Amino acid sequence: MTSLTRHDRLPLVNNETTGQSGMCRSTLTINGMVVEAESHMTLVEAAWAGGVPRTSNVGCLEGVCGSCRVMLRRGKVVTVALACQTFVESGIEVVFLPPQEAPHHHYRIEELSDSWDIQARFHEIFPEAAHCRHCHGCGASCPKGISVEEGVALASTGRFQEAGEIFFECVMCELCDSACPERIAPAHVGLFSRRVTAHFHLRPPNLINRLESLRKSEHSHE
Ligand code: SF4
Ligand code: SF4
Ligand code: FES
Numbered sequence: 001m002t003s004l005t006r007h008d009r010l011p012l013v014n015n016e017t018t019g020q021s022g023m024c025r026s027t028l029t030i031n032g033m034v035v036e037a038e039s040h041m042t043l044v045e046a047a048w049a050g051g052v053p054r055t056s057n058v059g060c061l062e063g064v065c066g067s068c069r070v071m072l073r074r075g076k077v078v079t080v081a082l083a084c085q086t087f088v089e090s091g092i093e094v095v096f097l098p099p100q101e102a103p104h105h106h107y108r109i110e111e112l113s114d115s116w117d118i119q120a121r122f123h124e125i126f127p128e129a130a131h132c133r134h135c136h137g138c139g140a141s142c143p144k145g146i147s148v149e150e151g152v153a154l155a156s157t158g159r160f161q162e163a164g165e166i167f168f169e170c171v172m173c174e175l176c177d178s179a180c181p182e183r184i185a186p187a188h189v190g191l192f193s194r195r196v197t198a199h200f201h202l203r204p205p206n207l208i209n210r211l212e213s214l215r216k217s218e219h220s221h222e
Contacts, residue, residue, distance in 0.1 A: 026090040031055075043083035043094055044068055055096040058084070063143075066173030069097040080175045082143045100174035103188050115200045119158035122192065128184045129156045138176035138186045144169045148176045148186045155193045161201070163193035 024039040028046065035050030044058055059065035061084045068083040073093040083096065107125045112118060123130060129152055138148035151166035167190030176186040 026088045028088055028090060029093045031094070031096055037088045039088060041088050043070060043081075043086050043088060046088045047083070047094075047096070057096060057099055060084070064171055066171035067099070069099075069173050069175055069178075071095045071097055080141050080143070080179075082171075082173060085143065097178070100177055103185060104183070105185055105188050105192075107192070109195050109199050112196060112199065115196075118160065118196055118200075122155060122158070122160075125192070126155075126184065126189055128182050129189060131182050132156070132184060133182060135181060137179035137181065138184075141175040141179040143173065143175065144171060146170060146190075148190070151193070152184060152186050152189050155189045160193040161197045163190065164197040166190070167194060 025036055026039050026046075027034065027036050029035070030043065030047045030050060030052045033050060033052050035046055035052065037046035037049055041049065042061075044061060047055070055068075057067045057069065059067040061068075063082055063085045066082065070081055070083045070086070071094070072079050072081055072086070074089070074091070080097070083094070105125050107121070112121060132149065132152055134149060136149060138152070139146070139150075142148050146169060147166055151163045154160075154163035154166065167187075170187060170190050172187055172191065174185075174187045177184075177188070180186060
């Protein structure tokens with residue numbers, strides 16, 4: 001999924017424009033406050049423009065830090081999203097979600113010294129992962145369109161490199177963790193997979209080659 005950048009947020013103009021600004025306006029509710037906003041605004045910008053008391057959970061504004069978690073209600077349909085990546089719509093109700101509670105899985109990657117027992121250690125650290133009920137809640141809640149459930153299944157069977165690749169675009173918003181009825185913490189399963197892959201595998205060959213050529217050029221100037 002491509003992230004919005006500031007450049008993407010161009011004004012939209014249509015027949016319902018207001019005379020003065022030439023921009024379409026939308027009325028929505030943010031954290032219980034009725035807000036009027038221009039349609040090119042993201043939900044974060046609308047909250048700021050509408051005077052919604054500042055939420056602490058806004059960071060990069062580029063869809064990278066995963067902090068601006070919101071719940072959206074459109075009629076009877078409730079979904080979640082990243083507020084800096086979602087444009088305003090008339091009639092929607094938006095609630096900024098508090099940060100996820102501290103993770104309850106603890107480990108130190110440097111203590112994993114033997115790659116043969118990673119799978120056993122994984123199940124000690126994430127015992128809930130074996131109880132995935134395949135409810136699809138994690139995937140449905142992911143604003144990055146990641147196949148979260150598949151990543152959890154791969155990690156559970158010791159395929160950490162493949163799991164890490166699935167979670168490559170994860171921004172650690174932890175919306176999947178909030179959605180999981182088994183408290184599996186899929187975001188942290190993904191993070192574990194990426195960490196053990198980096199810990200036990202060689203770095204990418206193009207990076208190794210580049211470092212080697214830098215090292216050689218340093219020596220040639222000595
Ligand atoms: S995998 Fe989970 S933490 Fe990562 S972006 Fe998707 S919902 Fe957020
Ligand atoms: S939300 Fe939890 S239980 Fe449901 S599919 Fe995802 S990991 Fe499995
Ligand atoms: S503010 Fe960083 S993802 Fe929205």
